[in-house]
Amino acid sequence: MTYQKEMDRVCGMWIEKSTTPFTSQYHGETYYFCAKECKEQFDQNPEYYMKGFEGRKP
Ligand SMILES: [Zn+2]
Numbered sequence: 001m002t003y004q005k006e007m008d009r010v011c012g013m014w015i016e017k018s019t020t021p022f023t024s025q026y027h028g029e030t031y032y033f034c035a036k037e038c039k040e041q042f043d044q045n046p047e048y049y050m051k052g053f054e055g056r057k058p
Pocket residue numbers: 008010011012013033034035038
């Protein structure tokens with residue numbers, strides 16, 4: 001069996017795609033989150049989270 005995992009871009013957790021109800025659409029892509037709070041944070045500022053952890057200012 002193969003698992004499809006996506007990173008929760010807000011908190012960095014790996015998410016099993018089929019098990020999370022928390023998803024967002026952005027620029028035609030689907031993003032997955034571990035919790036409603038993470039999804040809401042992404043929705044408020046998607047550009048910030050699109051940069052990934054490396055591109056963020058401390
Ligand atoms: Zn999360």
